[in-house]
Ligand SMILES: [Zn+2]
């Protein structure tokens with residue numbers, strides 16, 4: 523029996539599993555890409571994923587990181603890699619050290635600092651790029667980008683031997699192509715993310731939209747979260763094929779969130795939008 527009843531969304535060949543309620547727990551994993559955005563309370567289903575990308579240090583997003591590392595050790599898996607804003611690494615090491623003493627077993631960990639602009643390789647052709655968000659000191663989001671080499675159009679019709687010949691002559695016949703597959707924004711106030719191409723053109727966007735009711739605007743402001751009005755402005759400028767909303771408040775019932783969402787978004791945006799927590803087996 524798994525520890526969590528996770529939401530499940532399938533987009534083409536990618537499965538997105540997760541749980542995300544504001545203030546309670548946030549963890550969103552894509553096993554095929556070998557990444558998990560935030561770790562929540564470390565549900566069983568994410569332990570085998572090799573890369574945890576932490577957006578910030580709030581307990582509901584980060585609580586399970588030591589358990590994740592320890593469970594991997596227990597199961598004979600190599601140390602998990604956790605990317606996190608550099609200012610979190612010191613306190614995380616203190617926690618790991620304390621747990622090692624409490625538990626009596628060393629907890630192996632590979633901690634990597636993630637600051638805006640950094641890139642980290644996940645698989646041979648797959649990278650994560652870090653960008654800044656406006657939530658806590660050092661908070662970040664992550665895009666997962668596939669890097670390919672594409673043959674230049676003028677050489678597209680050449681035969682194999684002709685290509686070999688050109689390569690021998692040192693002619694560059696291809697160019698680098700970046701395909702942004704998924705972007706996880708994490709917790710943030712409104713920021714015009716359309717200024718970053720790889721976010722605007724990411725096939726899948728996983729974004730927070732915490733508050734929906736008019737009287738909750740102040741709460742969004744105070745907690746540095748997005749209200750539906752700001753979220754609608756944000757996605758208006760983006761071109762994502764699929765939009766997944768995470769981090770919904772428990773203050774508004776899911777039915778009411780669905781209704782407000784439909785009213786707030788233009789139909790062509792609404793039809794490509796999914797509420798993560800609406801996709802659980804109940
Ligand atoms: Zn949060």
Ligand SMILES: [Zn+2]
Nearest residue numbers: 578580657709
């Ligand atoms: Zn937070």
